[in-house]
Amino acid sequence: MSKILSNQRILIWLLTTLQFTSCNGQVKEKSVTDTIENEVNTQPLILKQSTTFPQIHTNLNGMVREFVRTMYQDKKGNYWFGTNGDGIIRYDGQILERITIDGISPHFRVLEIVEDKLGNIWFGTSEGLIKYEGEIFKTFSFKEGLPGVNAEIWGLTIDKSGLIWVGATGGVCHFNGEKFIPFSLPGSKVENAKPMLSDKLVFKIIEDKNGNIWFATDGNGIFKYKNGEFIHLTAKNELTDNNVADILEDKQGNIWIGTFNGGVSKFDGKTYTNFTKNRIIAGEETYNLYEDSQGNIWFTAEGYGVYRYDGNNFKQFTTEDGLTSNVTQSILEDNKGQVWFGSWQGLSIYDGKIIMNAKDKETWTN
Numbered sequence: 001m002s003k004i005l006s007n008q009r010i011l012i013w014l015l016t017t018l019q020f021t022s023c024n025g026q027v028k029e030k031s032v033t034d035t036i037e038n039e040v041n042t043q044p045l046i047l048k049q050s051t052t053f054p055q056i057h058t059n060l061n062g063m064v065r066e067f068v069r070t071m072y073q074d075k076k077g078n079y080w081f082g083t084n085g086d087g088i089i090r091y092d093g094q095i096l097e098r099i100t101i102d103g104i105s106p107h108f109r110v111l112e113i114v115e116d117k118l119g120n121i122w123f124g125t126s127e128g129l130i131k132y133e134g135e136i137f138k139t140f141s142f143k144e145g146l147p148g149v150n151a152e153i154w155g156l157t158i159d160k161s162g163l164i165w166v167g168a169t170g171g172v173c174h175f176n177g178e179k180f181i182p183f184s185l186p187g188s189k190v191e192n193a194k195p196m197l198s199d200k201l202v203f204k205i206i207e208d209k210n211g212n213i214w215f216a217t218d219g220n221g222i223f224k225y226k227n228g229e230f231i232h233l234t235a236k237n238e239l240t241d242n243n244v245a246d247i248l249e250d251k252q253g254n255i256w257i258g259t260f261n262g263g264v265s266k267f268d269g270k271t272y273t274n275f276t277k278n279r280i281i282a283g284e285e286t287y288n289l290y291e292d293s294q295g296n297i298w299f300t301a302e303g304y305g306v307y308r309y310d311g312n313n314f315k316q317f318t319t320e321d322g323l324t325s326n327v328t329q330s331i332l333e334d335n336k337g338q339v340w341f342g343s344w345q346g347l348s349i350y351d352g353k354i355i356m357n358a359k360d361k362e363t364w365t366n
Contacts, residue, residue, distance in 0.1 A: 056324040057346030058359035063089055063098055068342035071332035072113035074121055079334065081342075082110025088123060088130075096364045101130065101137045112156040122164065124153030129166060129175060145180040147171040148200070155205040155215070165213065167202030172215065185215060185223050190234045190242045195219035196260070208249045216244035222257070240265060240274050248289035250297060258286035258299055264307075281307055281314055292333040300328040306341060322355030324348055 051059060052066045060068075063086060070082040079091040087106050088099040100106060104127050112124035123130040128141030128151070140146065146153075148170015155167020164175040165183075173180040185202075193199065201218040208214065215223040221234035221242045235242045241262030248256040255267040263276020264286040275281045283301025290298045297309040305318035305326040318326050323341060330342035339350040340358065347358035 053325075053344040055346045057348050057357040059346050060089055060091075061096055061364065063096065067329050067344050068347060069329055070110060070113055071330050071340055071342060072115070072121075073332065073334050074115050075119055077335060080113050080121065080123075082113055082123065082125075084109050084329075091362070091364060094363055099137065101139060104139060109152065111152065111154045114156055114158055116158050116164075117162065122156060122158070124156035124166070126150075126152035129153055129156075129164075140175065140180070144175075144178065145173070145182075147173060147180065147182060148198075155202040157205045157207060159207045159213070160211070165205045167205050167215065169198040169201045171200040172202050172205075185217075186230050186232060188232050190220055190236070193219040193242065196243065203245060204247045206247055206249060208255065209253055214247050214249075214255070216247045216257075219243050222247065235262070238267070238272050240277060245285070245287035246289045246299075248291065248297070250291050251295055256289050256297060256299070258289050260285050260287075264289075264299055264301075275314070276301075281316070288328065288331045290331040290333070292339065293337065298331050298339065300331070302327060306331070317350070317355065322348065322350075 050065065060081060064083050065086055066084040068081045069084045072080045074080065077093060081089040081091070083089060085107050087108050088110055090097045090099060098106070109126040110123050111126075114122050116122065119134065121132040123132070128139055128146050131138045131140070142149070142151065146166075146168060148168060151168040151170040153166055153168045155165070155172075157165050159165065166173050166175055166180065172183045172185055174183055175181075195201065195218040197218055199219060202215045203218055204216040206214050211226055213225045215225065217223065219242055221232060221239055222244055224231040224233065233239055239257065239259070239262065241259035243260040244257060245260050246258035250256060253269065257265045257267065261284050263274055263284050264281065265272050265274040276284060276286070281301060283304035285302035286299050288298070288300040292298065295311065298306060300306050303326050305316055305323055306328050308315045308317070317323055323343065324345040325343035328341050328343045330340075332340040334340065337352065338361065341348045341350070341355070348355050349358045349361040351361065
């Protein structure tokens with residue numbers, strides 16, 4: 001059953017990836033009540049747009065046709081929702097806003113969201129790199145040197161020096177604020193590599209506390225980089241799978257690795273422990289690694305819901321506990337301590353006791 005779910009998800013994921021389609025001002029979306037009470041409305045009724053999956057929980061007042069792929073809360077408390085095909089949606093604690101950007105179709109994909117030291121928000125998207133400076137949105141793409149035709153950005157991080165690292169379907173590069181500068185990974189390849197999207201793509205980039213940069217690639221394992229030297233981690237040595245989906249460093253300095261076919265592992269600096277093959281958890285496809293303010297590690301396991309690791313034990317959350325789906329696409333802890341889950345069938349919130357519809361915990365529909 002899990003294999004069927006996995007295959008279905010991968011098929012839809014690959015199909016939606018081909019939808020390369022992005023925002024000067026902001027358009028405020030109306031709630032159901034607002035739309036009914038104000039019949040004079042030149043905008044199409046967003047609530048009537050079709051959804052790909054049945055919505056058990058909120059789809060942000062009808063703005064999301066498929067799912068929220070990534071979520072972020074900035075230093076000011078604003079929530080940012082990056083969708084799979086419906087662009088950027090912002091929630092300031094009271095109002096939901098769909099962001100529109102000049103010259104870009106509203107139907108683009110958002111794959112990563114980060115914030116720099118100055119409070120600028122950066123979005124890795126199917127339309128390139130988008131920067132929000134507090135009032136305006138700027139887009140940087142092939143004209144600024146983003147490698148590849150119709151390239152989209154999956155990996156995005158800002159290191160301690162403020163350098164922006166970008167992992168796109170056309171390769172890895174730095175962004176200096178004006179243009180993209182190519183950064184070459186070693187040419188070493190694993191045997192029988194099976195990239196899902198591009199053999200040049202890096203799904204995730206992180207910097208650890210020691211200044212090492214980790215690149216989780218599409219089918220070619222992991223590269224660890226520092227001071228011009230690379231270490232290639234593959235299934236021949238440390239990894240359980242060369243198709244790496246996600247990577248995270250926790251507060252203790254452990255490196256967590258989620259893969260498409262080999263489950264989740266933890267590297268403590270000496271030993272790799274794979275919890276899936278040891279049958280401590282279920283689900284070979286693991287991703288959305290996230291550490292909350294209490295030091296708990298959260299991640300999704302395809303078809304098996306969400307796991308939380310408290311340092312000693314794993315707790316599994318499934319539809320029986322209130323999740324809308326056992327295929328969860330995104331995880332976020334907000335500044336209230338609530339943990340958000342985005343799935344194919346809407347957004348849920350865990351308040352530490354129960355999982356419930358996000359609209360019943362937040363105020364945008366009131």
